[in-house]
Each structure stands twice: as C-alpha cells, then as structure tokens.
Amino acid sequence: MREGKIGIGVIGCGAVARGFHLPAVRRHPSVALLALADVDETALDRAAREFGAERATFDYRDWIKDPAIEAVIIATPPEVTPQIAIDCLQAGKHVLCEKPIAISHEMGRRVVEAAEASGRKFQVGFIFRFNAGVRMLKRWITEGAIGSPMVIRLGAFNEPWMATDPDHNRRVIEVLRTSTPLVVGGAHLADMALYFASSPPIRVSGVSARTRGELPEDNHWIGVIEFADGSIGKLEMGWLHPIAEADEHRGPYPQVKYPEIEIFGSRGIAWHDLRTGRTQLVRSEGVIQKRLPPYELNFDAQLEAFLTAIREGRPPSPDARDGYRSLSLTLALHEAIRRRTSLEIVQEEEG
16 A cells, blocks of 8 residues: 555665664655565565565666655765666665765765755765764764863774674775765764864874785775864774674674763763663763664654655755765875875865
C-alpha cells in the first residue's frame, strides 16, 4: 500500500545502507521503498531479500526517471557519488547523500551547482548532526557554558582490519588507492568541527602514519585546525587497525573504538560517548550528566528531517554547501599533511 507515502530509491547497498539507511526507511510509516541499485550482485540481492524493494537493478538509471520515485538515498563510494547525485538531481529527485559528496574541489562544486539549480532538496548525511549528545554539546557552546576559545577533540576509528573477513580488508584497501581516511571518514569530523566552532578556520596542519606495510596509503591521520577566535580543532581518523575476532561481527558496522567527542573551554569541559549516549559537562560549579539515545538511532531522525524538508518545502540541513565546506576542510588538511607544513585557509565566496 503506497497511497500517501513518499516513494524512495536507494543507490548503494553496502554496509551503511543495509545497516542503517534501509532499516530507517523500513521503520518509517510515510515511506515506500520502490527501488534499489548496486553494481555488486551479492549486495543487491541481499538488500532486496532483506528489505523487499519492488525493483532491484545493477544500474540506477533503469529507474531514476520513474515519477513514482520522489527521493533517492545515495550510499556509494565517494569517487562515484558526484555523478550519481547530479544524475538524480537532474532527474528531478530529492537527494539524501552520504558524505563526502566528492573527493575533489571540482566535483564538489559541481554537486553544489546541480543541487542549487535543480530546485530539489539535497541533504548531506552528516549523521552526527542528528545525535542528541552532539546537539547538547552545541547547545552548551551556544549558551556559553563551555566558554571560549575552545579545544575541540574529535576522533573516529572504524573500518578495522578483520582477520576473518579478507573481502572487507580488500574493499577498504581499494578505497585507499583513490582517497584517504581523512577525506572519506574524516568528512564527519570536519563537519562536526565546523558545527561546533564559533569562527571560521584559518590554518591547518597535521601528520599521518602507515601502520601496515602492505597498505597503498597512510591509514592513520591527525589534523589540526586553527580557528579565527583562537580555538583549536584536532581531528583523528584511523582505518585498518586490528580488532578482536569476537568483535568483528558486532553490529552492522564494527568499530575499533567508538568516535571521540570532547570539548575543552575556559568555563567547562564537555564530552559525549556515542556508544552509550552518556553526555557530561564538568564545571567548577558542578557536573551535569545526561543519558541520551545512542548513535544507532540517528538515522531515523535524519530521514525524518529529510522528509520534512520535502513535505514542507523547508531548506534541508545539512545541505550541499555544508558538504562542500567539510570537503574543502579535509582537502586542505590532506594537502598540509602531505606537504608536512601548515597552510592558510582562504575562504571561498558563496554565490
């Protein structure tokens, strides 16, 4: 029964789609899953069996012009994401696009231009924006409870080296041939840093390391961001570190350790544990502790925000320009680390 529901297609049926996006779509009462697409037959068949889409094809272009499909979720490797996003927008579809929106300035700008020319809603999957703990930290910053300048420490350590899943390891290594953990996974961290910061970034630097000799690229990156108000951001992103065999099949997206979010300021220290939802603000006046929903629940809120933007004609948030700002920051960090230097950030004018 599809009457009154928004028809959705999903492009990319890997771990993030199957573990998070598709379950959120299935749970939402106002959504009908009409189509799936993936070039990987195994991933496509598995998603089709689990979630029961009406159509499942290798090529999204087989159904992208179907008027019954109003919106598309894109969860593909970042090197192919830009053209898929542009094709969907030009076909008149609203788009919820996984991060990063591209891996180069040129393609990132093309996605922004296509989104703004289309008149459709384009929301970027910066899932941490929909985390209750992250929003609480942002509220404490806005209210002045933490103070400024701040030291913002963010870290994520996923895509582990899985001894019992060599196919997973090979897939991650293939990503390293065209990009880095900083640009791909670090997109979330860069967006959070920009979300928390009260002023623009002005300078970046950092270091990287390769902890496994067989890798084609460094797998652990540490970036430092200096902001105009004197605040500092530290972004740390690591892939292909060992994980205990007992943990390799824990949930749809195994983690070496859960992301770190800590903020130090002149008036307080705040942190959020994404695994448990525990959130804390420590000040001389006392300690505020909250237990908020954990990480896995965010995808429902993200999908609801996307659907609300469509139904009510609201601007989506985060939007294509937010995606481009995050991309620009990670690319600047990447260049600085490659050159082992610090680089000034030139703010691009927004037209």
